[in-house]
Amino acid sequence: MTRYIRRAAALSLFLLAALFVNAVRVQVLQADGLNGSPANRRPAIARYDEPRGDILVGGRPVTGSKDTGEQLRYERTYLDGPLYAPVTGYSSQTYGTTLLEHAADGVLSGTDPMLAPLPFWNEFTRSDRPGGKVLTTIRPSMQQAAYRGLDGRRGAVAAIEPYSGRILALVSSPSYDPGLLSGNSAEVTAAWRRLNGADTHPMLNRAIRQTYPPGSAFKIVTAAAALEARVVRDADAPTDTPDPFVIPGTRTTLPNPVPGCRKASLVYAIKWSCNTVMANLGAKVGLKAMLETAGRFGFNDDALRIPSGVAVSNFDRHMSVDQLALSSIGQFDTTATPLQMAMVAAAVANGGELAHPYLVDRTTTWDGDTVRETPRRSYGRAMFPATALELRRMMIEAAEKGTGTRALIDGVTVGGKTGTAQHGVGNAGTPYAWFIAWAQHRDAPRPAVAVAVVVEDPEAAGGEISGGGDAAPIAREVMVEALKAARP
Template identity: 70%
Template sequence: MIRCIRRAAAFCLLLLVALLVNAARIQLFEASSLDDNPANRRNTIARYDQARGDILVGDEPVTGSEDTGEQLAHERTYRHGPLYAPVTGYASQTYGTSLLENAEDDVLNGTASVLAPLPLWGDITRSRQPGGNVVTTVKASVQRAAYEGLAGRRGAAVALDPATGAILALVSSPSYDPQRLSGTGPSVTGAWAELNAAASRPMLNRAIRQTYPPGSAFKIVTAAAALDAGVVTDPDAATDTPSPYVLPGTTTTLPDEARGCEEASLAEAIRVSCNTVMAHLGVQVGLDGMLEAAGRFGFNDDGLRIPSGVSRSNFDSDMSDDQLAQSSIGQFDTTATPLQMAMVASAVANGGELRRPHLVDRITDHDGRTVRREGSDEYREAMEPSTARQLQRMMVDVVENGTGTRAAIDGVRVGGKTGTAQHGVDNTGTPYAWFISWAQDPGSGDPAVAVAVVVEDAAAKRADVSGGGNAAPIARAVMEAALGGAE
C-alpha cells in the first residue's frame, strides 16, 4: 500500500514538474506570440486603459484623449484635426495608426524603453508607463499659412529650416479630420469608407507620400550638376544651345515657351526657364553625372524617414540621351515628393550642405522631462559651396526679374524657381504648378526657411496654371510666416 502511495506521489510530482516546465516554456518562449494573437484582447484593452501621450506643436498639444467609459476606455481626440493631419496621422481603435502616431507609437502608448525608470524595466515587469509626448519641429504660424494658402486645392507645401533640417510646415490638401477614425462602430467604418472612396484622396499625404514630375523646378539640380562638373564655368556666358533643340538621336524638337533662349546663358535659362538650355546641359553632363548629382540631393533614396517613411523620389539610372534631356528638365520619369523639392531649395540656401529633414524635436515623459532629443544631422553634401553661391544669385534673379516675382518680400533676400510640370497621356493633363524658394533672415543673413509648393488644381484652365502664378504666392505667405517669428 505504501509502495502504491509513493508511486502515486512520484507520478503527481512528475506531473507538477511538467506543468511548471510548460508554464515556464510559455512564459519564456511563447509569450510574444500569444500577446500578438488577434484573439487576445488583453493587450488592446490595456493599450486603451490609459490616456495616450500627446503630439505637440510648440508648447501646445494638438492631440488629446477622452475617457469614453467603454471597455476600450481612452479614445484619441485632435485639435485642429485637418490642419495637422499630415503631421499626426490618425490613432484609431479600429484601423490602427499612421504617420507620427505610428512612428512614435511606443512613446505615445507608454511602452518605449526611454520612458522606463530603469533599464529593461518594461521587459521584466511587462508594464506600461504613462504615455510620453512627442514635441514636433512644426511652427504653428507657418503650418497655418501653408494650409490656408492651398485653401483646399489639391497639392502640398513643405517648409524646412535649411540650417537644421527641421520641418516647419508639412501640409497636404485637401485634408481630413483624423478624429472621425478614432473609435469603433458604424460611424468610424462609414467615415473610413467615405474617405478612402473620395476622388480627392484626402488621406493621401501628398507632402511625403505622393511623387510628381517636378518640371522646371528640377532645373536647379541640373544647374548644380553642370557647375560642379565644369560643363559650365561661367553662368553668364552664352551656351551653344539652339532653340528649339532637337533631342539627341531623334527628330523630335523640344521647344521653349520663354523668349530669348537660343544660346542663352545658364543664368538667363534659370531666370526665364529655358527648356532647351537645361536639357542640353543635362546631356553634356551625362547620365552618370546627372545620376550622381540627383542622388546628392536625395533622389533615389529608399530609406528616408522623418520619422515616418517618405516615398522615393526618382531619377532613372538607365536612359537614352533623349530621355536624359527630358529628365534634366524634370520630365520623362523624373518624379519628386514636395519634401524632396524643399530639400533642393534648402541645400542651395545652406551653401550646398543638405541637413537631414526631421519632424520630431524631442521626446518627453508624462511630466514634460526630456528623455530624448533629435539631433540636426548632415544628410548629403549636395554641391560645392561655390556652386551654391552662384545658384543663390540666379534664384534671386528669378524672383527679382524673372518668372517668380510674386514670391518677392520687401526687404528680404528671396530666391526661387518656378515649375510647370506636364503630365498625362501626350501631356494632356492639367499641368502641376511648382514653386521652390528660400528666404534669408534680414537681421543675420542666415538662411531662415526653404519652401516647396505644388498645386495640382484640376479645376483650373490649363493656360492659367503656372508655378509663378499658382504656387509662388503660397510660398511667399509661408516664408513671411517663417520670418515673422510668431508661433
C-alpha cells in the same frame, strides 16, 4: 504506509514541476505568439485602457484621449485635425496607426523601453508606463499660412530650416479629420469608406507620400550638375544652345516659355526658365553625372525617414539621351515629393550642405523628462560651396527680375524657382504648379527657411496654372511667418 506517502509526495512534486514547466512555456516561450494571436483581445484592451500620450506642436498638444467607458476605453481625439493630419496621421482602434502616430507608437502608447525606470523593466513586469509625449518641429503659424494658402485646392507645402533640417511646415490639401477614424463603431467604418472613396483623396499625404513631375523647379539640380561637371564654366556666358532646339535622337523641337533663349546663359535660363538650354546642358552632363548629382540632393533614396517614411523621388537610372534631356527639365519619368524639392532649395540656401530633414524635436515621458532628442545630422554635401553661391545668385535673379516676383518680401533676400509641369500624351494630364524658394533677413547670418509648394489643378489648362501665379504667393506667406520667428 510510509512507502505510499513517499510515492504520493513524489507524484505531487512531479505534477508541481510539470505545472511550473508549463507555466514557463506559456508565459515566457509562447508569450509573444499568444499576445499576437487575433483571438487574444487582452493586448487591445490593455492598449486602450490608458490615455495615449500626446503629440505637441509649438508646445501645445494637438491630440488627446476620450474616455468612452467601453471595453476599449480610450479613443484618440484631435485638435485642428485637418490642419495637422499630415503630421500626426491617425490612431484608430479599427485601422491601426499612420505617420507620427505609427512612427512614435512606442512612446505614445507607453511601451517604449526608454520610458521604463530600469532596463528590461517592461519585459520582467509585463507592465506599461504612461504614454510619453512627442514634441514636433512644426511652427503653428507657418502650418496655418500654408493651409490657408492652399485653401482646399489639391497640393502640398513643405518647409525646412536649411541649416538644421527641422521641418517647419508640412501641409497636404484637401485634408481630413483623423478623429473620424479613432473608434470601432459603424460610423468609423462608414467614414473610412467615404474618405478612401473620395475623388480628392484627402487621406493621401501629398507632402511626403505623393510624387509629382517637378517641371522647371528641377532645373536647379541640372544647373548644379552642369556647374559641378564643368560643362558650364561661366554662368553668365552664352551657351551653344540653338532655338529651335531639337531633342537629341529625335525630330521633336522643344518649346520655350519666353523668347530670348537662343544661346542663352545659364543665369538667363534659370531666370526665365529656358527649356532648351537646360535640356541641352543635361544631355551634355550625361546620365552618370546627372544621377550622382540628383542622388546627392536625395533622389532615389528609399531609406529616407523623418521619422515617417517618405516616398522615393525618382530620377531614372537608365535612359536614352532624349529621355535624359527631358528628365533634366523635370519631365519624362522624373518625379519628386514636395519635401524633396524643399531639400533642393535648402541645399542651395545652406551653402551646398544638405541637413537631414526631421519632424520630431524630442520625445519625453508623460511628466516631461527627455527620452530622446533628435540631433542635427548632415545628409551629405549636395554640391561645392562655390556652386551653391552661383545658384543662390541665379535664384535671387529669378525671384527679383524673373518668374518669381510674387514671392518677394520687403527687406528680405528671396531666391526662388518656378515650375509648371504638364505630362501625359499631348500634355493632357493634370498640370502642376511648383515654386521652390528660400528666404533670409539681409542682416541674418543664414537663411531662415526653404520651402516647396505644389498646386495641382485637374480643371485647368496648362496655360492657366503657373508656379509664379499659383504657388509663389503661398510660398511667400509661409516664408513671412518663418521670418517673424527668425527675426535677428
